[in-house]
Amino acid sequence: MYSQMSIGECPECGDELYVFRTKSRKKVVKCVNDDCPKQLAYGVPKSGKMEVTGLK
Numbered sequence: 143m144y145s146q147m148s149i150g151e152c153p154e155c156g157d158e159l160y161v162f163r164t165k166s167r168k169k170v171v172k173c174v175n176d177d178c179p180k181q182l183a184y185g186v187p188k189s190g191k192m193e194v195t196g197l198k
């Protein structure tokens with residue numbers, strides 16, 4: 143079970159961004175819009191700085 147939390151709007155499509163916690167304790171932010179042109183996931187390290195990474 144993953145806890146989900148909306149944290150803001152996707153810079154690409156304006157839909158909601160949700161935070162997912164992975165098994166490796168990483169926080170990943172993902173757009174809820176399946177039609178989002180980029181489907182980016184944002185890794186959120188403990189330092190707080192957001193890093194953009196591509197997910198396949």
Ligand SMILES: [Zn+2]
Binds near residue numbers: 154173174
């Ligand atoms: Zn989006």
